[in-house]
Structure formats: C-alpha cells, structure tokens
Amino acid sequence: MRTSIATVCLAGDLREKLAAIAAAGFDGIEIFEQDFIAFDGGPREVGQMVRDHGLETSLFQPFRDFEGLPEPLRSRAFDRMERKFDLMEELGANLLLVCSSVHPEALGGIDRMADDFAELGERAAKRGLRVGYEALAWGRHVWDHRDAWEIVRRADHPSIGLILDSFHTLARNIPPDTIRSIPGDRIFFVQLADAPKIEMDLVYWSRHFRNMPGEGDLDVVRFMRAVAATGYDGPLSLEVFNDQFRGGSPRTIAVDGHRSLVYLIDQVSRLEPDIALSAPSMPDRIDCDGVAFVEFAASEPEAIELARLLRSLGFRRVGRHISKAVELWQQGEIRIVVNTDSEGFAHSAYIAHGLNICDIGLSVHDAEATVARARALDAAMFHQPVGPGELEIPAIRGVGGGILHFIDRTSGLAAVWKTEFRPIEDDEASSPAGLTRIDHIAQTMNYEEMLTWSLFYVSLFRVDKQPMVDVVDPGGLVRSQAIEAADGGLRLTLNGAETHRTFAGRFIADSFGSSVQHVAFETRDIFAAAEALAADGFDPLPIPKNYYDDLAARFGLDDDLVADLRKRNLLYDQVGAASFLQLYSRPFGDGIFFEIVERRGGYAGYGGPNAPYRVAAQARLMRHPAIPKI
C-alpha cells in the first residue's frame, strides 16, 4: 500500500507541509495547485524538494472545467491544459486530476465529453503523462462516479483513467458497491476523506468539513472494500479540506492522517481476507477490560491534602513503593497511585502541569500486542529506566503527553502491586464506601484535539464513539464525546473546550495542557455510599434547590426520593426504565474532581442533561476565593 496526502490538508507553506508529510511516513503527495502558485520557488525546485524528502508527486490537481465545452472555450481549455502539462513536466508529476465541469456553458453529452478525453489522452500520451477524471458531487453534468467511469470507458485511451474520491460518492449516497464492477487498472487514483453527517450544501460541506477516514460518519470502509475488490493497487491518498486542520499543527494532522490510512487498510484487510492488500500486519483492535490505576503527580503538601480527600471517599493507603516516593491507595478494584518522587516522568509532569493525573493504567488481554498495534498506528512509545525490582510495563504517550500503561494477566504484569509495593497498615483507616471500579475517565482538551484523540482510541481499542453532546457552561460551550467498549469495560469521555472561559477551558489553561480532569467511580448503592462518605467528612459539590424542583417536575419523582437526592447533593437522570445517579466532589488543584455514579437498569450514558448544572456549580466554587487550592 502506498500512502499519499494532498498538500491542501495541512497548514503552513509548501516547505512546512512537505516536512510534516515526510515525517509522518507518507510515500507521496498530491500537489494542490494553489499551494504551488503561492510558493516562492519554481516547479523544478518544488520537484526537487519533494524528492529530497523521499516523497513522490503522485498527483497534480485540480484542473477544472475541461470537458463538454463549445468552441472557442473548448480550444481555450486545451491550451490551458498544455500549459499545465509543461508545469507537470518540470515538477516531475505524471498524473493530473480533472474534476467534472461546473462551467455554466458546459454542454454535457456523454460522447462529446468522451471525445474530449480521447483527444486529451493523445496529447497527454505524447508527453508521457496520464489524466484521471473525477466526478465532483456538484458537477454540472457529471456528479456520479458511474457517469465519470462511462466517459472514461468510452474515451478508451490508455492515458485516461478514473479517479475516485470517497467523499463525492458517499456524500451523494451513491452505493459504493457499484465500484466493484470497474476494472482496477482503469482506476488511476483513489482519494479518501470522511465527514461528519450534517445537512448542508454539498460544496460547503466538502470544502470545510471533511475529515480523516474514521473521524467522521461516512462509510469509508465500505467504499475502500469496494475499491480493493477491483484490484486497484495505486496510492491511497487523503484529500481532506477542513478549516480546523488548515489552521492546526501540520505535524499532528499528518500523523492523524497516516494513522487513519493504516487503520482503514487494517479494517479492510480483516473484512476482505481474500483480497491481497499489502497491509502492515498488526494485532486486531485491543480489548480493554477497564482502568487498572490512575496516577497523580503531586508535591508533598498536595499529597497530604489528596490523602485527606481520598480518605473521605473511603480509600485506604495500602502500599508504599519499594524505592520511590510513591503510595498506593485502594478501594474495591480502584487503585490510585500518588507519586511525589523527585525524579522520573511524574516529577517532570508535575513541574510542567502542577498537581495532575500523569499516568493511566489500562487492563488489557495482552500488553505486548497492545504496544505492537500502537506502534503500527504511529503512537509515540514511552520508556523510562526501570529500577531494581521493578517490572518493565509497556507504555505509550496519550492525551497531553500523559502516559498510558498496559497491564495484562498473562505476562505477570498484574503482579506489579505485589512486586513493586510493600503493604502498609493504614493508620487512619476510613470505612470503605462501596466504590467498586472506575466507571469512566474524562479527559479535557482543546476542541481541536478531539478528532486526534478519538481516532487514537478508536483505532487502537475495540471501542466506539458515541454522538457528540454539547454541554453549556456559563463561560461557553464544551463538547463531550464518549468513547466506550460495548461491554462498558472501558469508558472514556473526551471533553473539548472551545474557550478558556469555561470550567474545562480554565483547567487546560491553568494546568498548561490537556489531561484527565475527572475520574468517576462506580458504586452499586449511591445512597449508602453518600452516607458513608458523609460520616468520613466528604464535602460534596453543592447543587442548588432549583435543580431538585425541576427534577421533580421533569420525571414526576416522588417527594421522598427528591428529598433524599437533595439531602446528599445527588444528580439524577432517567431514560426509559434506566436511571443514573451522580455525586461530585468539589474541584481541587486546577479544577480536577471525582464523581461517583450508580447505573441502574443498564443506563448507558453519562448524565449529559445534568452536565450544565454540575458545571455551573463547579464554576461557582472555582471563582469563590474562600475555596483553597490544594
């Protein structure tokens, strides 16, 4: 599989784009004409730059409004074409994309258009060049790849072929399986893009909202399966027009793009085992059972405050690391590591961010396989020197440069708690509150990072994205996207802040980067938990009376239940026969907090309807000067 990406996908000038594309591991590029015209170097220089990066120019594009024109416009189009052929020769590009005409005077007529392409084929062949024809979804006469194919078929010239673009086919709901009957050697090039399903004008949707395969809602896998079935073995090229990507980090977007292609090919080769695809071999998406631990990086005074909070939540200090200033807290299957060491990753994370969750441990079936898949998907590996008596636990970089460790049963890594920690009898033990496991982890990030991280998780683990939820914060909007395994083993929420005025946005600004903002613990009896916590001095997030009055009205709950909820500052949601109860801690540090949840009757969500009220309560507290920052 040869991978390619259009220069139009990325921010920067041509030089910066090429550097990012080469670093991300692509084999080739599509030179978008605008990028070339804007560049202050000639075509030979650009051609050399591309080759110096070890890249090939797999396509030059677009050439517009070519086919079906009356004279004298027709001759003019051919003259224009000869100029572009000159340019391509200097660039060292031998394939040109012609997109279907939108010219108001284009006449249409399938044979007329085929004749134009037949003549074009003669001219291209003289130069040793080839031309591919792409149906734009909004073309004047041709907007369907089947019509474009018919024109190419009738042009019947070896230098004229078809170009497919997943966006144009899928955006118009053209069944992608119609591609299966096209001969693979007549397809000259394949462009790939996904997009979120939003009702809007096709041109606007295409030019502003495309995203990488797997980041949107189109069935790019189905499209690619059909392409693979034709025997096509040319480049797979990303052509993604996206306003956010054009203003983003070219390196990050290029890495996301490469990951999306590797993931797409991996999916297609699993679904079409009989089609030989030169796909990199890697383990299948990883099953994750849940969160094995979260690790805080803290100063010693903060660790003392955190200990107080953990105790009030019913946790016990159960272990001390054999050689480092690291303590282990536990309740049920929940493990919280508090690291105050003055060396190592946690310490550098502390210096960069202050008190923060710098490391998440995930329970997987096979840690080595997880890392192998992560590596194939271009994830950044993480290594840290291992001290005497410590286990080498595989790890990669995740959100905000934080670490993801992988713990499995089969390799003995799960013994880390016994191997690296000495048990301690907690002197001030509190009574357990019945918190059993980590229900979910919420990572707060800038809105622009959400696609990057959802692709990261979805390509690595067997998890699915849930629909995006908008949370109204008093300071602006926060978007929340859950990513979860079908069995609920792993549940993550990605929260994207658009401004720094929101509670989430302030967290990013104050802690200098994206990271875990909250951890939710599961309980099977939240009323009992709340009572036990109250006895241990837990101070919940106060929820205003208005909320409970509305709750009673909305769900018709009986007065006793509403009174009990209010007494404990619990939040409530209900969907059909399922319900959800939530209890929040007060925020600490730069806005980190804990949540306790009880899911009843298979409740599958995250209490989205309550989020605006919870956020308002938190924002109120964070503004309040009397609240100490620990």
Ligand SMILES: O=C(O)c1ccc(O)c(O)c1
């Ligand atoms: O938006 C466009 O005009 C445009 C141009 C060239 C393409 O390959 C394409 O898919 C769209």
Ligand SMILES: [Mg+2]
């Ligand atoms: Mg295209």
